[in-house]
Amino acid sequence: MESSYKVVVIGGGVVGASVLYHLAKFGWSDVCLIERSVLTSGSSWHAAGGIHALNADPNMAALQAYTIDLLSEIQAESGVDIGLHMTGGITMASTPERWEWLKSTYRIFQTIGIEDCHLMERGEILERCPILDVEGVYGGLWAINTTYLTHSYFLSFPFLFLFFHFHFPFS
Numbered sequence: 001m002e003s004s005y006k007v008v009v010i011g012g013g014v015v016g017a018s019v020l021y022h023l024a025k026f027g028w029s030d031v032c033l034i035e036r037s038v039l040t041s042g043s044s045w046h047a048a049g050g051i052h053a054l055n056a057d058p059n060m061a062a063l064q065a066y067t068i069d070l071l072s073e074i075q076a077e078s079g080v081d082i083g084l085h086m087t088g089g090i091t092m093a094s095t096p097e098r099w100e101w102l103k104s105t106y107r108i109f110q111t112i113g114i115e116d117c118h119l120m121e122r123g124e125i126l127e128r129c130p131i132l133d134v135e136g137v138y139g140g141l142w143a144i145n146t147t148y149l150t151h152s153y154f155l156s157f158p159f160l161f162l163f164f165h166f167h168f169p170f171s
């Protein structure tokens with residue numbers, strides 16, 4: 001480990017690893033990441049791998065879209081299967097209030113240019129996912145890019161391990 005770096009990233013969770021990944025991608029090599037324990041020992045260890053594609057905040061929506069594209073890219077460029085399952089996702093409403101909320105959310109998505117989602121009747125929900133019990137369901141919102149990961153994408157950039165320093169608490 002050197003005594004100084006241009007950038008020191010503190011914390012080896014998904015956010016720190018992503019910052020390091022992007023710095024390396026843009027050609028920065030005088031960088032390191034320090035982690036007080038081991039990689040993903042914080043919240044990232046517990047994440048269920050669910051990736052949401054819809055957000056009423058346009059900046060968040062753009063970030064989510066970027067992340068989903070990035071995951072496919074990482075899988076392709078590393079050749080490592082990160083367990084990306086592009087299943088699509090349904091948000092269901094089982095009360096009239098929730099259904100009104102879903103419909104208004106959908107209208108917001110339309111106004112900010114998110115087009116890869118649509119409202120669904122019960123029949124379409126069942127078509128998409130026949131094991132669901134749609135009794136009492138008013139409708140749903142389909143998001144084609146909602147997805148999940150079964151493995152960690154940390155697996156896919158072993159070269160970055162050159163920059164990691166573990167068991168090194170920053171104070």
Ligand SMILES: Cc1cc2nc3c(=O)[nH]c(=O)nc-3n(C[C@H](O)[C@H](O)[C@H](O)COP(=O)(O)OP(=O)(O)OC[C@H]3O[C@@H](n4cnc5c(N)ncnc54)[C@H](O)[C@@H]3O)c2cc1C
Binds near residue numbers: 010050
């Ligand atoms: C049960 C559960 C399920 C979840 N499911 C999902 C999901 O399905 N989809 C989703 O998108 N999100 C999910 N999340 C949220 C997601 O896990 C977090 O938002 C994300 O992991 C936060 O990443 P992070 O890098 O900011 O923090 P962390 O993963 O907590 O990383 C911070 C790192 O910093 C290190 N650190 C802290 N202080 C220091 C120091 N002084 N010096 C050196 N290192 C230090 C820690 O050891 C840790 O490794 C879930 C969270 C939980 C708890």
